[in-house]
Amino acid sequence: MWQVFSENWEFFLLGTYPRGPIGGLAMTLIIAVVSLAITFPFAIGVALLRGSKSVWVRRACEAYTTLIRGCPLLMLLLWIYFFLPQLLGFPLSPFTTLVIAIVFFQTAYLSEVIRGGIEALHKGQTEAALALGLKRWMIIWKIILPQALYNVIPGILNQFTSVIKETSLAYVIALGEVTYSASQVNGILMTRPMEVYMVLAALYFVLCFSLTQIAGLLDRRIARNRSAVR
Amino acid sequence: MPALDFSAIFTEHYRWLLITGLAMTLLLFVLCWVGAMAVGILLTIVRMVPFRPLELLVWAYVEYQRNVPLLVHLFVWYFGIPQLLPYSANDFINSHNSELIFAVIAIALYQAAYISEDLRSGIRTLPKVQFEAARAMGFTFLGSLRWIILPQAMRNSLPPLVNQTLLLFKATSLAAVIGVAELTYQARLIENETYRIFESFSVITVAYLAGTMPLIWLGSRLSRNNASRTR
Amino acid sequence: MISIQSLNKDFGAFRALSDINARVEKGEVVVLCGPSGSGKSTLLRTLNRLEPITTGRIEIAGVDVNSRGVDINKLRQKIGFVFQQYNLFPHLTALDNIVIGLTKILKMPRDEATKRAMALLERVNLTRRASNYPAQLSGGEQQRVAIVRSLAFQPEIMLFDEPTSALDAEMIGEVLALMRELAATGMTMMCVTHEMRFAREAADRVWLMEKGKIIVDTDKAAFFNSHPNERVQRFLSSIN
Numbered sequence: 071m072w073q074v075f076s077e078n079w080e081f082f083l084l085g086t087y088p089r090g091p092i093g094g095l096a097m098t099l100i101i102a103v104v105s106l107a108i109t110f111p112f113a114i115g116v117a118l119l120r121g122s123k124s125v126w127v128r129r130a131c132e133a134y135t136t137l138i139r140g141c142p143l144l145m146l147l148l149w150i151y152f153f154l155p156q157l158l159g160f161p162l163s164p165f166t167t168l169v170i171a172i173v174f175f176q177t178a179y180l181s182e183v184i185r186g187g188i189e190a191l192h193k194g195q196t197e198a199a200l201a202l203g204l205k206r207w208m209i210i211w212k213i214i215l216p217q218a219l220y221n222v223i224p225g226i227l228n229q230f231t232s233v234i235k236e237t238s239l240a241y242v243i244a245l246g247e248v249t250y251s252a253s254q255v256n257g258i259l260m261t262r263p264m265e266v267y268m269v270l271a272a273l274y275f276v277l278c279f280s281l282t283q284i285a286g287l288l289d290r291r292i293a294r295n296r297s298a299v300r
Numbered sequence: 301m302p303a304l305d306f307s308a309i310f311t312e313h314y315r316w317l318l319i320t321g322l323a324m325t326l327l328l329f330v331l332c333w334v335g336a337m338a339v340g341i342l343l344t345i346v347r348m349v350p351f352r353p354l355e356l357l358v359w360a361y362v363e364y365q366r367n368v369p370l371l372v373h374l375f376v377w378y379f380g381i382p383q384l385l386p387y388s389a390n391d392f393i394n395s396h397n398s399e400l401i402f403a404v405i406a407i408a409l410y411q412a413a414y415i416s417e418d419l420r421s422g423i424r425t426l427p428k429v430q431f432e433a434a435r436a437m438g439f440t441f442l443g444s445l446r447w448i449i450l451p452q453a454m455r456n457s458l459p460p461l462v463n464q465t466l467l468l469f470k471a472t473s474l475a476a477v478i479g480v481a482e483l484t485y486q487a488r489l490i491e492n493e494t495y496r497i498f499e500s501f502s503v504i505t506v507a508y509l510a511g512t513m514p515l516i517w518l519g520s521r522l523s524r525n526n527a528s529r530t531r
Numbered sequence: 532m533i534s535i536q537s538l539n540k541d542f543g544a545f546r547a548l549s550d551i552n553a554r555v556e557k558g559e560v561v562v563l564c565g566p567s568g569s570g571k572s573t574l575l576r577t578l579n580r581l582e583p584i585t586t587g588r589i590e591i592a593g594v595d596v597n598s599r600g601v602d603i604n605k606l607r608q609k610i611g612f613v614f615q616q617y618n619l620f621p622h623l624t625a626l627d628n629i630v631i632g633l634t635k636i637l638k639m640p641r642d643e644a645t646k647r648a649m650a651l652l653e654r655v656n657l658t659r660r661a662s663n664y665p666a667q668l669s670g671g672e673q674q675r676v677a678i679v680r681s682l683a684f685q686p687e688i689m690l691f692d693e694p695t696s697a698l699d700a701e702m703i704g705e706v707l708a709l710m711r712e713l714a715a716t717g718m719t720m721m722c723v724t725h726e727m728r729f730a731r732e733a734a735d736r737v738w739l740m741e742k743g744k745i746i747v748d749t750d751k752a753a754f755f756n757s758h759p760n761e762r763v764q765r766f767l768s769s770i771n
């Protein structure tokens with residue numbers, strides 16, 4: 071297993087870069103970061119709109135999250151890969167396709183995480199601010215949201231690990247991130263699939279395990295800070 | 301975009317593909333669910349044994365499963381494991397739908413890790429004195445587990461277990477990637493032959509939603525119930 | 532009925548019970564008191580083997596509790612145990628809390644078990660609460676259900692570990708009344724309690740514990756009427 075990695079580590083980590091396009095684990099991280107960065111504002115939007123005064127806005131957001139929760143990501147990806155270009159009239163790169171799929175998917179999940187953070191805040195916060203005469207959106211923007219986001223940092227990190235795992239679906243649309251790279255290495259070596267895929271699993275494990283450990287650490291620290299404040 | 305024409309994918313041939321696909325999805329779901337539950341409960345019980353190395357072993361297993369994508373687990377099993385098996389075993393598996401066998405193993409083991417975590421936290425929230433009270437009445441160790449502890453742990457873990465069931469149902473779609481002829485696989489096949497993208501994907505979308513919506517509804521109902529029942 | 536000989540109990544290096552020798556006769560009501568941490572709960576819990584002992588011997592109705600051959604589950608059915616926190620099973624109704632032991636441990640048919648359980652609830656005026664869950668009952672009601680849950684096994688001994696100290700003042704009376712009534716029927720009882728009113732009215736003997744030892748074991752009259760031991764005096768004045 072070590073031999074497979076040491077002989078192909080550049081391909082696992084970077085793809086053909088710098089001679090060709092970047093791939094491997096680097097690409098995995100790029101997809102994950104870009105997807106999460108785009109997801110973030112959408113998720114905040116949906117989370118806030120779920121507290122909207124209008125029943126219809128609330129219902130629409132709820133319908134969206136419920137629908138997405140009911141769909142396998144693979145199916146969503148296939149819809150976007152095959153159908154969206156037809157609808158738009160121009161082709162999409164595999165990269166764009168995967169990012170769109172993850173953004174659609176994760177907006178639903180991340181908005182739930184953020185909404186949880188908002189709902190966990192003390193009601194008194196809003197009332198105290200209202201009593202100070204602050205406008206409603208000001209309260210949300212300046213007081214509620216910063217606290218809520220701070221409290222759900224661990225949740226967001228955990229969601230980031232989910233995104234990293236989800237990028238493995240790039241394999242299905244032949245986008246060259248680490249899972250696809252591994253399958254290429256396997257195709258070249260032919261006879262050592264177990265080693266190749268254990269290397270792949272190990273790479274994901276190191277990355278995701280570190281992230282979840284950091285999330286757990288932050289979670290305990292934030293919980294401690296919060297109980298110290300009260 | 302061509303005009304919609306569902307009849308193109310509902311010819312006798314494609315109808316048959318869809319029906320077998322649905323049957324395969326359901327079969328996968330049932331086998332994975334039973335396997336995941338069994339392994340999940342087993343892991344939970346093993347974890348309760350006060351023997352540190354065993355605990356560590358289960359912990360490592362759970363972390364490995366949870367921090368590696370399911371697709372990679374599928375590849376390890378489907379492409380990797382046959383490398384380690386003797387010829388005769390491979391022959392046997394290959395002649396018995398190896399895709400299905402490995403998909404079930406990979407998905408079940410993956411979900412089992414999550415299920416055992418949910419069960420564990422369901423048990424952890426139970427006060428220890430419940431067990432003592434049962435023992436003091438004259439219940440045996442196993443009797444206390446069976447009649448007092450497990451029913452309460454199950455009730456605590458029911459909402460997350462329903463959620464795991466939902467995730468497991470969706471996860472079966474990944475089996476298509478290693479060639480299990482379930483719904484997603486068949487939809488791609490039909491789309492590939494007919495170019496009826498919207499039609500074929502619509503059909504499986506409806507099928508998946510028909511399975512997942514009741515689970516989502518049940519899950520939110522249960523967690524609302526549990527929240528409102530004060531202790 | 533209960534005989535304790537040279538009992539020692541260690542938690543690691545800490546000696547929680549030290550050289551306990553005592554007897555409880557059939558039909559006797561013993562009130563066990565002493566400062567917190569003196570080992571009262573531990574002593575009570577060794578009697579039905581909820582705590583294993585370090586050395587010594589405990590006999591209940593002539594049976595060595597800690598001997599290998601004893602069927603501890605059978606023995607525990609003969610010893611009712613009432614906890615401070617009631618410990619009803621929250622997933623079962625008041626009725627089912629009583630029924631489950633009868634059907635699952637004694638293998639009694641369900642309708643017979645229900646009949647017995649209803650009769651017990653009737654005895655403590657809780658028939659109308661039969662189908663309520665513990666969370667819907669007051670503390671006093673929960674404790675009365677817990678007591679009759681033990682009585683359902685027709686035990687020969689009842690052990691109470693501070694049964695009223697988690698209760699609001701207005702509910703203490705109803706639980707003590709039930710315990711007094713039980714004492715009057717000739718039940719052998721051991722009660723850890725700070726309710727000296729109960730001790731005065733219902734106890735036969737009083738044990739005073741301190742630092743894992745029984746320092747006073749005397750009959751009720753001697754305990755309350757100017758006992759010469761100054762530690763008894765100190766204890767009595769500390770709780771009144």
Ligand SMILES: Nc1ncnc2c1ncn2[C@@H]1O[C@H](COP(=O)(O)OP(=O)(O)O)[C@@H](O)[C@H]1O
Binds near residue numbers: 570571
């Ligand atoms: N499981 C245990 N492990 C270690 N120490 C214990 C345990 N249970 C009780 N103790 C110690 O034994 C002593 C007696 O406790 P306990 O019997 O509960 O006292 P009481 O009921 O009289 O307040 C206390 O000092 C307590 O800290």
Ligand SMILES: [Mg+2]
Binds near residue numbers: 572693
């Ligand atoms: Mg005590």
